[in-house]
Amino acid sequence: MKLLPVDEARARMLAEVAALGVETVPLRQAVGRVLAEDVTAVRDQPPFDASAMDGWALRSADAPAALRIVGESAAGHGYEGEVDAGQAVRIFTGAALPKGADTIVIQENAQREGDLVAVPAAAPGHNVRPAGGDFKAGQALLSAGTRIDPWRLSLAASAGRGEVKVHARPRVALISTGEEIVEPPAAPGPYQIYDSGAPALAAMVAAWGGLASKLKPVRDDLDAVIEALRGADAELIVTVGGASVGDHDLVRAAAQALGLSLKVASVSVRPGKPTFFGVLADGRKLLGLPGNPASAFVCAELFLRPIVSKLQGSAGNLPIIHAKTALPMAANGPREHWMRAKLTFADGAIIAEPYRDQDSSLVSVFAAADALLRRPADAPALEAGGLVEVLPLPRG
Known part of the structure; x- marks a missing residue:
């Protein structure tokens, strides 16, 4: 069984997708969806020279002076006339700059007395948002x-789009395997644990734009696993558990009964070595994740x-960024290690502090972490403050 480096394993998976x-x-339904087209502007934004402030529109050459008020320009309706010498127009934020005017004096700097307004000197273009200043047609x-x-x-809406073309949301079927798995809130037996992996993975898939369906956990029976895989109506099947080579790890054998073409047999990663990927005879993709929740979650971030x-x-x-490690780090072994870590900020730098206990069964550590810190295979020891790669985890 060849252990593939993480990047090569991911590349092989993506080559099949x-x-x-x-x-x-409709645009209002597009959040979280991925565009299948470019979005271009149908007109300039703003479509006219507009006021950035409440105040007075006038000709800069006339100021300072007491100017005669001849009208008003507000958002949604403008002043239809032209500002001539010695005139000013009351204007509000977002309103069109009247013809003839070339500057705005904010209301705090002007003094109105009846039909006149006293204004100070003003430079051309002051407080004016030029047409097309945001983007052009x-x-x-x-x-x-x-x-x-x-x-x-918001940008698409301001460009005049009411609907957009997007790619369909992928259907992802999640299947937990193992006699030890029970779904909450059912009472577990003396040797059972709650299924904490599949529910979280379903939430991840939904957050990433997919349509997740969590199927009923499957017992350690080859025929039962085969039937679960056969009945999964999805472009991608994700199994949790049963991915290794023990007597009770039946997912690979079940998939082989359905014509599995194995593309990734295992990955040189810690945690998550048993992760595998292949294509069933009918074209559906299968990603096998380890049963330990932390292992499954790490590999979900790296591959799913x-x-x-x-x-x-x-x-x-992957949205990888660089950070400084808060702790000295020992030399790494032959498998790439993705460590759960906490990010902080100090002196203008991102600081990543790995949790001391990286046991792959610890859901509490993953819940506290907001990043995965990458230690390459055979990486040398690193002093505190050394640069590391981290994969931020979204946290509310």
């Missing part, structure tokens, strides 16, 4: 492969997240 079909959705604003979040949704992303048209890259 293609983006799903395209559908058009025809400008590409969002590219295909971009995941829509609330801020990007990129697969779900690529199914939606993204590249599937």
Whole structure:
């Protein structure tokens, strides 16, 4: 059984994955979806020279002076006339700059007396947002492969889009295996544990834009596992547990009965060595994760997240950043180690502090962590303050 480096294992997995079909959705339903088209602006934003402040629109050449008030320009309706010499128009934030005016004096710096307003000297363009200052008609604003979040949704809306083309959401079936697994809140037997892996993985998949279905846990019986795999209606099946080579690890054998073409047999990673990936005879993809929750979660971040992303048209890259380690670190062994860690900020730097206990069964440590710290295979010892790669984990 060849142990593949993490990057090579992920590349082999992604090579078997293609983006799903395209559908058009209303913009309000697009958050979390991945664009299947570029979004371009249909007009300039703002579409006219606009006021950045409440105040007075005037000709800079006329100031300082007491100017005659001739009208008002507010957001949604402007002043239809033209500002001539000696005139001023009351204007509000976001309103169109009237013809003839070239500057805005804020209301705090002006003094109104009846039909006149006294203004100080003002430079041309002061407090004016120029037409097209944000973006111009025809400008590409969002590219295909971009995941829509609330801020990007706002940009698409300001570009005049009411709907967008996005990739379909991948269906991901999650199957826990093992006699020891029981679903909460059922009472566990004396040798059973609650299924904490599949529910969390389902939430991860949903957060990454997929449609997760958590199937009923399967006992350690080859026929039962085969039937569970056969009945999983999804583009991607993710099994939790049964991925190793012990007497009770039956997932690979069950998958082979369904024509598994194994692409990754195991990964040189800690935790998560038994992780495997392949393609069933009918084209469905199968990712086998270890049963220990921390192992499953680490490998979900390293492999499942990129697969779900690529199914939606993204590249599937990991958002790796660099940080300084808070603790000295011993030399690493032959397997790449992804350590649960806590991120802080000090003196303008990101500090990553790995938890001392990295046992793969500790769900509490994963719940406290907000990053995974990467130690390459055979990495030498590292002093505190040394640079390390970290994968941030989203936390509310």
